[in-house]
Amino acid sequence: MNFSFDVIWHNLPYLLAAARWTLLISVAGMAISIVWGVFLCAARISKNRLLANVAALYISFFRGVPLLVQLLMAYYMLPYVGLDLPAIAAAILAVGLCSAAYTAEILRGALQAIPAGQTEAAHALGIPGFSLWKRILVPQAIRIGLPSLVNELILLVKVSSLASVVGIGELTRISQNITGQTYRPLEIYIAAAAIYFLINLVISGLGRLAEKRLQAG
Amino acid sequence: MADTTPKSNGAGEPIITVRNMGKSFDDFVALRDVTLDVNRSEVLCLIGPSGSGKSTLLRCLNFLEAYDAGEVRLDGELIGWQEGVSPRKARSSGTLRKQRQHIGMVFQQFNLWPHMTALENVAEALIQVKGMGKAAACEKAQAALAKVHLSDKAQSYPANLSGGQQQRVAIARAIAMEPRVMLFDEPTSALDPELVGEVLAVMKEMAAEGMTMVVVTHEMGFAAHVADRVAFLDAGRLVTCAPPADIFAREPDDARVRSFLQTYRERNVV
Numbered sequence: 001m002n003f004s005f006d007v008i009w010h011n012l013p014y015l016l017a018a019a020r021w022t023l024l025i026s027v028a029g030m031a032i033s034i035v036w037g038v039f040l041c042a043a044r045i046s047k048n049r050l051l052a053n054v055a056a057l058y059i060s061f062f063r064g065v066p067l068l069v070q071l072l073m074a075y076y077m078l079p080y081v082g083l084d085l086p087a088i089a090a091a092i093l094a095v096g097l098c099s100a101a102y103t104a105e106i107l108r109g110a111l112q113a114i115p116a117g118q119t120e121a122a123h124a125l126g127i128p129g130f131s132l133w134k135r136i137l138v139p140q141a142i143r144i145g146l147p148s149l150v151n152e153l154i155l156l157v158k159v160s161s162l163a164s165v166v167g168i169g170e171l172t173r174i175s176q177n178i179t180g181q182t183y184r185p186l187e188i189y190i191a192a193a194a195i196y197f198l199i200n201l202v203i204s205g206l207g208r209l210a211e212k213r214l215q216a217g
Numbered sequence: 218m219a220d221t222t223p224k225s226n227g228a229g230e231p232i233i234t235v236r237n238m239g240k241s242f243d244d245f246v247a248l249r250d251v252t253l254d255v256n257r258s259e260v261l262c263l264i265g266p267s268g269s270g271k272s273t274l275l276r277c278l279n280f281l282e283a284y285d286a287g288e289v290r291l292d293g294e295l296i297g298w299q300e301g302v303s304p305r306k307a308r309s310s311g312t313l314r315k316q317r318q319h320i321g322m323v324f325q326q327f328n329l330w331p332h333m334t335a336l337e338n339v340a341e342a343l344i345q346v347k348g349m350g351k352a353a354a355c356e357k358a359q360a361a362l363a364k365v366h367l368s369d370k371a372q373s374y375p376a377n378l379s380g381g382q383q384q385r386v387a388i389a390r391a392i393a394m395e396p397r398v399m400l401f402d403e404p405t406s407a408l409d410p411e412l413v414g415e416v417l418a419v420m421k422e423m424a425a426e427g428m429t430m431v432v433v434t435h436e437m438g439f440a441a442h443v444a445d446r447v448a449f450l451d452a453g454r455l456v457t458c459a460p461p462a463d464i465f466a467r468e469p470d471d472a473r474v475r476s477f478l479q480t481y482r483e484r485n486v487v
Contacts, residue, residue, distance in 0.1 A: 117328035121387075124279055124322040125342040125394060126314035135341065140332050214332075 007187040011178050015188075018174035019195050025092055025160040025170060026199070030153055032096025037103025044108055055104070062101035068162050070094045075166040091163035099156050106152060110145035111137060143214045150207030154200045161196075171195060232257045232292060232398060232429055233278060239286030240273055247273045248453045251287070255398065258427040262440040262461075265450035266477055271433045274450065275400050278431065279320040280313060291319060291397065318346060321391030325403040327383040329375040335362060335386045336371040339393050347394070361393035362386070365419050381412030385419055392423070399423065401432040417443075437481045441465045449474050 043055035062070070074094040078085055085093070114137060122132045142149075164173035175192040179185045233255035240248040248270045255261050263271040276282040278289055280297030285305075289296040296316055299306045307313070329338050339358035343349045349357065362368055365385035375383050384404055391399060401420070405413040417439050424430060424443055434440055440447050441461045448458040451473045457464070469475050 115326070115328070117324055117326050118330055120281060121322075121324060121328035121330075121390075122342075124281060124317055124320070125390070126316075126318040126346045127342055128314060128345065129310070131345040135345065136330050140330075143332065 004184065004187060007182060007184045008191045011182070011188060012191065014174055014178060015171065015191055015195060018169055018171045019199070021088070021163075021168055021170040022157070022160050022172075022196075023199065024088070025095055025163055025168075026153075026157045028092045029095035029099060029156050029160065032092070033099035033103050033152070033156065034149075036096065036100035037107060040100055040104035041107040041111070044104055045111065059101040059104060062098045063105075067094065067098050067159055068165065070098055071162055071166060087166045087168050088163075091160075091166055091168055095156060095160060095163070099152060102152050103149065106145045106148045107141055109148075110141040113144050114140050139214075143211075146207065146211055146214065150204060153203055153207075157199055157203065158196065230257055231255065233431070234290045234293075235274075235278075235287070236290075237287035238274075238277060238284050238289060240270075240277055240282060240284045246453055248277070248284070249286075251450075251455045253448060253455060253458060255429060255431055256445075258429055259445045260424045260430045260432065260443055261458075262444040262447045263431065263433045263450060264435070264437070264440055264447060264477070265456075269450040270453040271450045272402055275402050275431060275433050278398075278400055279317050279322055281322075283307065291316065314346070318394060319397045321394060321396035321399040323384070323387050323391055323399065323401045323404050325406050327375070327380070327387045327407070329383055329387055329390075331375050334372050334374055335367065335378065335389075338375070338386055339390045342390065342394055358389070358393055361389040364392060364422075365389045366415075379412055380408045381415045384408065384416045388416075388419055388423075392428075398429045398431065401430065401434070403433050403435065405434070405436055437465070437478070449477070451477075 040055050040058065043051045044059065046052050046055075071091060071094040074085075074090040075087060078090060118136060119132060122136055127136075160170060161172035163170050164176070167173075169177075171192050175188050179188045182188065231254040233253075235251055235253040235255075238248060238251045239246070251274060263274060265271050273282055277284040278291075278296070280289075283297060288298075294316070297308060297313065299308055308316070329335075330341070333341065336355060336358050339361050340351070340354040343354035343357055344351060347354075359368065359371060362371055365388050367382060367385055367389065370378060370382060370386070373382075375386070378386065384407075388404075404420070405416050408416065413436070417436065420430070420432070420439070421443055432439070432444070444461050446458055447461045447464045449456045449464065449471070456471055456473055457469070463469070464474060465478070469478065
């Protein structure tokens with residue numbers, strides 16, 4: 001059996017349609033990851049012991065349980081507590097909530113990397129807390145954490161393939177289906193790999209651009 | 218600087234009064250029963266062995282450390298704690314910020330913000346604290362940088378400046394706020410020896426212009442030649458506070474001062 005570009009060409013529309021689900025899970029997951037991650041990080045470093053402990057527990061749970069298991073839990077368990085979510089929502093939620101735990105830890109690490117003296121200097125000048133965070137801590141934390149954050153987002157695109165287990169027709173699932181019909185796994189998986197790779201190429205490119213811009217100012 | 222009282226006017230009266238001030242960290246008593254005046258336009262140097270509490274004393278003056286006994290007043294106003302409230306209750310963060318605006322501070326490690334240029338470092342508090350417009354703040358920041366002889370480094374980032382230059386930017390950042398007092402916490406201790414001179418020179422110029430300065434230092438030459446008075450601390454107590462001539466020139470009365478200065482004498486520093 002020779003390698004056939006025709007197989008890829010014929011099935012490309014289906015693969016690209018499936019990639020839209022991959023993108024949806026990834027982008028929505030990223031949004032949850034970053035927004036929720038910021039809150040988690042704030043809770044984790046808060047002086048309120050209870051809040052900090054709850055956040056720490058959350059983080060260790062979502063980091064300690066395989067995402068595949070979390071996904072299946074979200075899909076099968078949430079209906080029991082009255083949350084009957086469509087599969088796509090369960091997948092987005094699982095991916096986003098898990099990734100948020102990592103994002104929170106990346107941000108916390110980045111904040112800790114900023115010498116305490118910088119905060120002290122701001123206090124000595126009478127700079128208010130909000131300005132301290134907005135102008136001094138967060139810009140530096142983003143700069144310090146950016147490479148790890150980009151890493152995390154790329155990871156998120158890749159783990160979106162796990163959503164195939166709850167029946168979502170994203171890229172990996174559709175590739176499997178097409179392979180089942182055409183018996184051309186080599187072509188189909190190469191095409192799927194290329195699509196994943198391109199998506200992540202764009203993300204890492206955007207990350208590099210952001211790093212450059214942050215460095216400049 | 219505009220609202221700095223010149224040496225001829227009001228000099229000699231106390232601007233900071235410290236009364237029976239104490240500070241403990243858990244079981245460790247860092248300061249006990251410190252009573253001290255800082256007079257307007259005076260340069261007061263705090264010296265003493267490491268761990269004697271001189272940095273803690275300095276940090277209590279702007280409430281970066283909350284003293285737990287006695288009081289610290291700036292122009293009569295109690296710093297950090299609410300007036301006449303017992304048990305002690307810290308002032309609101311807004312009031313604390315207002316009080317700190319009048320007290321400039323320079324740190325051993327400079328503590329510049331590395332993602333901002335020298336100019337932005339100096340202008341930041343003018344914008345965020347004094348509410349100045351960006352253009353006015355930059356103009357004022359530029360003038361402060363000129364005072365520390367760094368006009369040409371306004372657009373440089375801290376990473377591209379030498380330690381001495383960074384510390385001078387930090388001084389500019391503090392004086393741009395037109396504080397009534399300046400606190401220096403070992404401002405030259407983190408510097409290479411050849412860079413110490415440029416920072417001390419700027420500090421001398423500030424002293425000559427009548428800035429009230431409290432300086433924790435190991436630079437005995439600076440203390441001997443620039444200070445109006447030198448306070449010696451040991452084990453959290455203020456041992457003596459006297460003109461430098463009394464402390465350095467003849468054999469000091471106190472044995473602890475004598476043995477402390479002996480190590481410097483052996484190295485021909487004083």
